[in-house]
Amino acid sequence: MSGPVLLTGAAGRIGTVLRGGLPERGWALRSLDVVPIPDVRPGEEQLVADATDLAAMTDAAQGASAVVHMAGISGESTWPAIRDTNIQSTFAALEAARLAGVPRVVLASSNHATGYTERPADGGLLREEDAPQRPDTYYGVSKVAMEALGSLYVDRYGLDVVCLRIGSAFAEPTTTRQLSTWLSPADTVSLVHAALSAPAPGFRVVWGVSDNTRRWWDLTAARELGYEPADDAEVYAEALVEAHGEPDLSDPVHLRVGGEYTTADFDAENFPA
Ligand code: 15L
Secondary structure, X not given: OOOOEEEXXXXXXXXXXHHHHOHHHOOOEEEEEOOOOOOOOOOOEEEEOOOOOHHHHHHHHOOOOEEEEOOXXXXXXXXXXXXXXXXXXXXXXXXXXXXXXXXXXXXXXXXXXXXXXXXXXXXXXXXXXHOOOOOOOHHHHHHHHHHHHHHHHHHHHOOXXXXXXXXXXXXXXXXXXXXXXXXXXXXXXXXXXXHHHOOOXXXXXXXXXXXXXXXXXXXXXXXXXXXXXXXXXXHHHHHHHHHHOOOOOXXXXXXXXXXXXXXXXXXXXXXXX
């Protein structure tokens, strides 16, 4: 199917990275956000619309070849905010794809869907199927709902849905945890490109992490999709370890998938409306 990729959350942190990199991989973009994008590129379509609005999303999805859904609150917040923004927008992205006949949806899930899962005691790599959905926050619950909705739309309506359990997608790692969990900007583009390109993926859930020396998420499933990570957070290790010390692997921040999200600091009451 030809047609642009509908990118939600296009003005956000990851959306901006994808707007920079996907066109070079041959993907025309229809970029949607609630706020105008300041630097629309040649050939890029722009839509100012709310990703939670099903009618607007259905209009936006007409003629698209895929939806890449990055819109939403990107960390813990109040239950009403998470429910009304994250869960509703995921529903709208999938339902709009179905109504508009768009065959593929790529969803920004998160490691926080599995946050209370512990790193393997034997020091091995954690596969997606061995990381049960154990959300660490209301935010994590919205990512569990995202994966569940994606599964439903594959089984019931035959869409292809790829859920990316993204680690720490930032310009560079800034904590020792992120030496394990970092997903570089270039690898973010590579991963979404793979999720858009893989033939008939059906329903997939894959970790989104760079090829970090200290990673403990298995990349086999992502590589099977065609993901070819190029970066390793280890180049930042010396400076980060000097500043913060070697990570204590028995500390919940380093022991559990969700890191600091699993600590009392992330109780929702600490996130006022
Ligand atoms: C996420 O899912 C968040 O969007 C991001 O802000 C970070 O907290 C990241 O996870 C992480 O675990 O580092």
